Amino acid sequence: MSALTVKGLCKAFGGLQVTRDVNLDVASGERRLIIGPNGAGKTTLFNLITGELTPDAGSIALFTRDITHVPSRRRPHLGMARTYQIITLFPHDTIIHNVSLALLGLSPMRWNPLIDMRRLAHLTEHGRAALDRVGLSHLADRPLAQTSYGERRRVEIAMALAQSPKVLLLDEPFAGLSIDERRDVHQLLLGIPRDVTMVMIEHNMDVALEFAERITLLHFGEVIVEGTRAEVVADPRTREVYLGH
Amino acid sequence: MSGVRLIGFAVTFVALVTLPYWMPGDYYLNVSSQILYYAIFALGLNILAGYAGLVSLGHAGLFGIAAYTTGYMLQQGFGHPAAIIGALIMGMASMALYAVLSLRATGIGFIMITLALGEIIWGLAYRWTSITGGDNGINLHGRPHPFGTAIDTPASFYYTTLTVFLLSVAIMMVFVRSPLGAALMGTRDQPRRMNALGYHVWAIRFWACMFSGLLTAVSGILFVYYTQFISPQAVDLTSSAEVLLMVISGGAGTLLGPIVGAALVIVVKSVVSGFIERWNMLLGAIFVFIVILMPEGLVPGSARLWRLVSRKSRLRRDLKAEAKR
Numbered sequence: 001m002s003a004l005t006v007k008g009l010c011k012a013f014g015g016l017q018v019t020r021d022v023n024l025d026v027a028s029g030e031r032r033l034i035i036g037p038n039g040a041g042k043t044t045l046f047n048l049i050t051g052e053l054t055p056d057a058g059s060i061a062l063f064t065r066d067i068t069h070v071p072s073r074r075r076p077h078l079g080m081a082r083t084y085q086i087i088t089l090f091p092h093d094t095i096i097h098n099v100s101l102a103l104l105g106l107s108p109m110r111w112n113p114l115i116d117m118r119r120l121a122h123l124t125e126h127g128r129a130a131l132d133r134v135g136l137s138h139l140a141d142r143p144l145a146q147t148s149y150g151e152r153r154r155v156e157i158a159m160a161l162a163q164s165p166k167v168l169l170l171d172e173p174f175a176g177l178s179i180d181e182r183r184d185v186h187q188l189l190l191g192i193p194r195d196v197t198m199v200m201i202e203h204n205m206d207v208a209l210e211f212a213e214r215i216t217l218l219h220f221g222e223v224i225v226e227g228t229r230a231e232v233v234a235d236p237r238t239r240e241v242y243l244g245h
Numbered sequence: 246m247s248g249v250r251l252i253g254f255a256v257t258f259v260a261l262v263t264l265p266y267w268m269p270g271d272y273y274l275n276v277s278s279q280i281l282y283y284a285i286f287a288l289g290l291n292i293l294a295g296y297a298g299l300v301s302l303g304h305a306g307l308f309g310i311a312a313y314t315t316g317y318m319l320q321q322g323f324g325h326p327a328a329i330i331g332a333l334i335m336g337m338a339s340m341a342l343y344a345v346l347s348l349r350a351t352g353i354g355f356i357m358i359t360l361a362l363g364e365i366i367w368g369l370a371y372r373w374t375s376i377t378g379g380d381n382g383i384n385l386h387g388r389p390h391p392f393g394t395a396i397d398t399p400a401s402f403y404y405t406t407l408t409v410f411l412l413s414v415a416i417m418m419v420f421v422r423s424p425l426g427a428a429l430m431g432t433r434d435q436p437r438r439m440n441a442l443g444y445h446v447w448a449i450r451f452w453a454c455m456f457s458g459l460l461t462a463v464s465g466i467l468f469v470y471y472t473q474f475i476s477p478q479a480v481d482l483t484s485s486a487e488v489l490l491m492v493i494s495g496g497a498g499t500l501l502g503p504i505v506g507a508a509l510v511i512v513v514k515s516v517v518s519g520f521i522e523r524w525n526m527l528l529g530a531i532f533v534f535i536v537i538l539m540p541e542g543l544v545p546g547s548a549r550l551w552r553l554v555s556r557k558s559r560l561r562r563d564l565k566a567e568a569k570r
Contacts, residue, residue, distance in 0.1 A: 074443075104427070
């Protein structure tokens with residue numbers, strides 16, 4: 001069964017075509033890697049899938065349900081979560097508050113103006129459990145501003161995992177991490193159960209290739225190569241895009 | 246709540262409740278009433294400027310709509326309860342319209358749209374003479390008698406304003422700690438992320454506008470009952486800027502900041518102006534001082550300085566103790 005199906009997706013910014021007839025079929029539980037040089041349209045593709053950008057043409061389906069016209073804010077409620085290439089968190093709050101906000105986003109309680117948020121014990125409990133999964137439960141009450149870059153990356157992932165997504169989109173989760181931090185995040189991603197389908201954009205090939213089962217190579221907004229790790233690595237077009245020969 | 250803070254709240258509460266007994270003369274009691282209803286106004290604006298990150302330069306228009314509605318309805322022979330309810334409804338309805346139009350933008354765009362809407366209301370107040378009385382404004386005769394109690398004296402009006410003020414502060418305290426309050430602050434800091442987490446950013450901002458509109462309308466009603474008069478001067482750009490300065494100078498996004506800001510502006514405007522002719526210049530100098538030394542506002546700035554001083558004195562004490570050893 002397909003977890004995520006993208007058909008004939010196109011997007012242009014003025015005269016610049018950034019996504020050209022992209023087709024993607026990600027099976028349930030699959031680990032898919034999206035690669036491509038800078039400006040290939042990888043993040044734009046994520047923004048189209050999550051609804052932050054509206055496609056000019058094409059369709060997006062989540063578990064056979066057409067979500068092309070579903071507002072981006074509704075997509076997390078349907079089981080889609082994402083992380084950002086540039087860390088997008090709430091720097092004035094504690095780590096647990098960040099994760100609680102992620103949990104609250106899917107709860108009808110988010111509209112409540114009368115109850116004290118600290119009294120929502122289940123939010124804190126689930127938040128701590130999500131932080132435990134990324135190895136940050138001991139730092140739960142620390143203000144985000146006092147954490148390292150690697151810890152913030154893990155908070156991003158914890159926030160996405162806290163929403164119990166069916167499809168998780170990871171935009172360069174290893175960007176800017178030290179070797180040790182990269183290893184930690186890699187272990188963390190390997191530990192995510194199979195009921196979560198993962199699509200990841202990554203430049204760091206050593207880690208990414210180990211993660212991926214199938215790879216899609218984008219270039220100038222177009223899918224150039226798609227296949228298994230071996231197929232994509234062996235394809236001369238991959239070398240041409242990356243090495244220029 | 247920490248012990249020191251609790252004692253602080255208790256002392257302030259007692260001081261406010263007993264104020265008519267120790268404040269010298271009616272004049273200062275009236276100034277206190279002014280501070281309280283302007284503090285409600287500033288708290289209302291603070292929901293947008295402080296907690297939502299949406300700076301409005303047209304809030305005096307909403308304040309004026311509530312005041313004009315009260316005045317007009319009383320002039321037309323309606324009773325006080327009807328006039329107050331009518332003013333609240335008109336204030337909220339106008340805020341809804343404000344929100345629908347201005348929430349199409351954020352940042353400078355939001356400021357400019359609210360500024361334009363405020364100017365439209367000022368224009369209507371000035372030119373729609375059959376309703377507003379134009380430059381002559383609307384005069385009120387008498388104040389309501391809530392629960393059979395006359396609020397005609399400075400002390401009774403002060404207690405009425407104080408009750409509404411304390412209720413507003415309590416509601417604000419609950420709101421800020423609520424999930425909706427947390428969501429609102431989230432939309433201020435990371436609207437894109439909040440959207441990706443499943444929040445309806447526009448709707449959250451809309452409800453924040455409505456809450457802000459409610460407090461603004463309440464303060465407008467108190468204002469018109471206090472002054473017994475409303476004219477276009479109350480809804481002009483200067484009034485909007487003044488209340489925004491109350492919020493910013495006291496500390497936007499804090500509960501206490503707008504109250505302190507309101508007290509500062511009203512004291513300088515009403516009390517200091519009696520001694521210094523160029524009080525505007527003094528107010529300007531105070532704002533410059535705040536912006537340079539405490540850009541986050543008086544309340545958070547003072548808290549920061551207090552922490553700094555206590556940390557230094559602790560360090561000095563520790564060093565002395567070590568030197569003795």
